[in-house]
Amino acid sequence: MRIALAGQPNCGKSTIFNHIAGYKAITSNFPGTTVKYTETNIHINGYTCHCIDLPGTYSLTSGDPAELEARSHLLSGEVDVIINVVDASLLSRSLELTLQLLELEVPMVLCLNMMDEARRKGIQIDHQKLSKILGIPVIPTIAKTGKGLKELFHEVIHVYEEKTIGINLKFSKDIEEVISQTTSLLHHKGLSEKKVPLRFLAIKLLEDDPLFLTEIQGHNEMVDQIRTFQEKLGEAHGVPSDQVLSSERHALAMNLFEQVATVIHPPARDIRMGIDQWVMHPFLGYLILAIVFYAFFNFIFGIGGYAEKPLLGFFERWIEGSKEFWGKGSLLFFLTQGALHGISGGIAIVLPYLVPFLIGLSLLEDIGYLPRVAFLMDAFMHRIGLHGKSVIPFILGYGCSVPAVMATRILEFPQHRLIVAVLTTMIPCSARITIIFALVAFFIGPNAALALFALNLLIVAFSGRLLSHFFSEPQSLGLILEIPAYQLPPLKNTLKKSWYRIKEFVVIAWPILIIGSLILALMEYFEVEKYINWFLSPLTTLLGLPEIIGTPLIFGLLRKELSMIMLTQALGTTEVLTILSKTQIMVFSVFVMFYIPCLATIAALWREIGKKGALLAVLFGLMVATVLSSLIRVVLEVFPLW
Amino acid sequence: MTLDQIIENRKAKVLDIQGGHGVRKRLSQMGIHPGDIITILRFGALRGPILVEVHGSQVALGRGIASRIIVEEVE
Numbered sequence: 001m002r003i004a005l006a007g008q009p010n011c012g013k014s015t016i017f018n019h020i021a022g023y024k025a026i027t028s029n030f031p032g033t034t035v036k037y038t039e040t041n042i043h044i045n046g047y048t049c050h051c052i053d054l055p056g057t058y059s060l061t062s063g064d065p066a067e068l069e070a071r072s073h074l075l076s077g078e079v080d081v082i083i084n085v086v087d088a089s090l091l092s093r094s095l096e097l098t099l100q101l102l103e104l105e106v107p108m109v110l111c112l113n114m115m116d117e118a119r120r121k122g123i124q125i126d127h128q129k130l131s132k133i134l135g136i137p138v139i140p141t142i143a144k145t146g147k148g149l150k151e152l153f154h155e156v157i158h159v160y161e162e163k164t165i166g167i168n169l170k171f172s173k174d175i176e177e178v179i180s181q182t183t184s185l186l187h188h189k190g191l192s193e194k195k196v197p198l199r200f201l202a203i204k205l206l207e208d209d210p211l212f213l214t215e216i217q218g219h220n221e222m223v224d225q226i227r228t229f230q231e232k233l234g235e236a237h238g239v240p241s242d243q244v245l246s247s248e249r250h251a252l253a254m255n256l257f258e259q260v261a262t263v264i265h266p267p268a269r270d271i272r273m274g275i276d277q278w279v280m281h282p283f284l285g286y287l288i289l290a291i292v293f294y295a296f297f298n299f300i301f302g303i304g305g306y307a308e309k310p311l312l313g314f315f316e317r318w319i320e321g322s323k324e325f326w327g328k329g330s331l332l333f334f335l336t337q338g339a340l341h342g343i344s345g346g347i348a349i350v351l352p353y354l355v356p357f358l359i360g361l362s363l364l365e366d367i368g369y370l371p372r373v374a375f376l377m378d379a380f381m382h383r384i385g386l387h388g389k390s391v392i393p394f395i396l397g398y399g400c401s402v403p404a405v406m407a408t409r410i411l412e413f414p415q416h417r418l419i420v421a422v423l424t425t426m427i428p429c430s431a432r433i434t435i436i437f438a439l440v441a442f443f444i445g446p447n448a449a450l451a452l453f454a455l456n457l458l459i460v461a462f463s464g465r466l467l468s469h470f471f472s473e474p475q476s477l478g479l480i481l482e483i484p485a486y487q488l489p490p491l492k493n494t495l496k497k498s499w500y501r502i503k504e505f506v507v508i509a510w511p512i513l514i515i516g517s518l519i520l521a522l523m524e525y526f527e528v529e530k531y532i533n534w535f536l537s538p539l540t541t542l543l544g545l546p547e548i549i550g551t552p553l554i555f556g557l558l559r560k561e562l563s564m565i566m567l568t569q570a571l572g573t574t575e576v577l578t579i580l581s582k583t584q585i586m587v588f589s590v591f592v593m594f595y596i597p598c599l600a601t602i603a604a605l606w607r608e609i610g611k612k613g614a615l616l617a618v619l620f621g622l623m624v625a626t627v628l629s630s631l632i633r634v635v636l637e638v639f640p641l642w
Numbered sequence: 643m644t645l646d647q648i649i650e651n652r653k654a655k656v657l658d659i660q661g662g663h664g665v666r667k668r669l670s671q672m673g674i675h676p677g678d679i680i681t682i683l684r685f686g687a688l689r690g691p692i693l694v695e696v697h698g699s700q701v702a703l704g705r706g707i708a709s710r711i712i713v714e715e716v717e
Contacts, residue, residue: 267698
């Protein structure tokens with residue numbers, strides 16, 4: 001049995017999914033966290049259920065790529081039961097999608113989620129009455145705490161066995177007439193109910209939906225007749241036919257809402273409204289934004305810096321010990337040192353910064369601060385030819401470039417997606433942040449690291465202007481973004497999410513770090529790395545860096561952390577300052593911050609913005625990195641700061 | 643008048659939405675159609691977006707979009 005979780009963005013689909021699947025789907029408190037579907041197999045009452053968590057979609061009319069993904073899945077005919085998850089506190093708006101899902105005539109259960117939020121808003125819902133009108137089970141739930149989910153899946157099995165298909169609410173009489181005329185036209189033309197019901201197809205054609213119109217392309221006569229029907233609807237109502245149907249559906253949803261829900265008291269004026277008075281304030285909002293990020297920065301550096309030193313010392317002693325034990329020039333010493341650098345790189349350099357960073361980021365996401373940042377930054381983003389929504393991929397970019405590149409799917413225009421995707425790869429991801437913290441903040445000072453972050457933002461903004469100049473976009477729609485209410489996430493969820501992301505480092509990246517470190521040790525022993533370094537020597541000379549840094553830069557293409565670990569391996573010590581000057585550390589860090597994205601990111605770019613886009617990101621990054629870091633070198637050599 | 647001309651904390655009723663298929667569709671997904679009542683909550687700094695409340699949810703609208711929503715002020 002195949003189950004699909006469908007619903008509007010930020011209604012808690014992924015939270016429900018995680019409840020049944022363990023933590024597999026990332027959840028956050030902003031629209032558009034799930035941009036591609038996640039699946040899992042579960043067992044209920046002897047059934048093996050293949051359960052899919054779809055990206056949130058406001059409606060079944062075509063929208064951004066994430067919405068299209070959800071829609072094409074629902075229309076594939078491969079879904080046995082739909083669980084329509086609805087934010088009960090936004091019932092009237094959510095019912096519009098429900099009405100469209102019912103048109104698909106697939107067994108369905110309505111999950112009234114966030115009942116606690118609805119109660120706080122003073123909305124009382126008669127779910128039995130709603131169930132009766134729609135002809136499908138309606139289950140109130142609170143996904144955060146797991147309340148009602150057992151009943152929900154019980155009903156899923158029930159509707160699957162009974163093949164319970166809901167009732168299509170009727171539009172006004174004249175519209176229904178045109179729909180039935182269209183349906184019989186389609187029927188006559190021999191279009192069978194292959195994947196979607198004819199009524200659904202008819203409505204979509206009347207709405208002038210481009211996807212379905214291409215399906216009947218070639219049948220000129222039919223296209224003409226559909227156009228006549230569209231005009232008939234349009235003339236009767238004085239607005240285009242798509243608007244006739246959407247207003248009609250809106251009216252039906254509002255009417256339904258009034259039948260089943262009563263607002264028993266005005267929304268409890270809770271503290272969250274008060275918080276927004278400050279957080280979104282035209283002046284204080286920016287102050288708070290600065291404080292939040294400054295505190296965030298200090299939180300990471302405080303924890304990471306505290307842990308890094310003793311851990312590094314610990315491993316350094318082991319390396320010294322192995323040098324004495326195996327003898328300085330022996331292969332076994334090279335290998336032991338390589339392995340220890342790989343292991344210590346993970347424990348002492350990456351994890352101390354990565355863990356607090358990911359916990360902090362998860363917390364900001366779950367509370368719902370990011371959409372507020374988008375609101376505050378919209379005006380600035382317009383200056384660089386983008387709008388506020390692009391802030392979300394940018395902030396995610398500080399975690400990892402791969403999900404950030406994927407998050408560009410929440411943007412409507414391909415040109416915006418291209419620009420934002422290229423720019424997000426220039427935002428330092430957690431691996432590069434680790435490098436900035438462990439090298440710059442640790443050896444030079446926290447302020448130098450802060451300056452680097454500021455420089456990075458400046459360069460990203462400048463690049464944005466440059467890119468949007470070249471890829472001039474169509475008339476931009478501007479920002480339309482839902483700002484969800486703050487949520488106090490159960491700490492358990494936030495920690496689970498952080499662990500899910502940390503695990504990615506521990507099980508995938510760390511082994512690569514250790515293996516890479518071993519390979520470099522072997523290359524050093526057999527003196528192979530000389531050739532790579534020789535090949536890259538024009539670059540390293542330009543940047544004024546020792547030649548041995550060439551190899552770490554190449555390894556950085558696999559994983560950004562490798563540049564750092566390999567650096568200590570190549571230098572033969574974690575006491576970087578004994579070999580590199582502070583200027584060289586700055587130049588190296590700036591170069592690593594911008595140069596070619598790692599392989600995983602290039603693959604993601606390829607998928608999202610195509611081969612040319614990926615190539616653009618690579619070349620653009622390389623250019624910015626080379627120009628900027630040689631500039632920094634010159635500036636710091638002319639005006640030495642230390 | 644258009645939505646961006648309403649003062650903070652006032653309510654407005656949508657009369658018409660100017661613009662193509664795209665704008666109308668995206669606004670209707672947020673629950674904004676002709677006839678709906680919108681409360682203006684706040685204007686962003688530096689001609690930033692407008693925060694409004696509609697059907698119980700908060701939505702940020704860019705000025706460009708807001709200037710295409712024709713409204714009349716209501717009590």
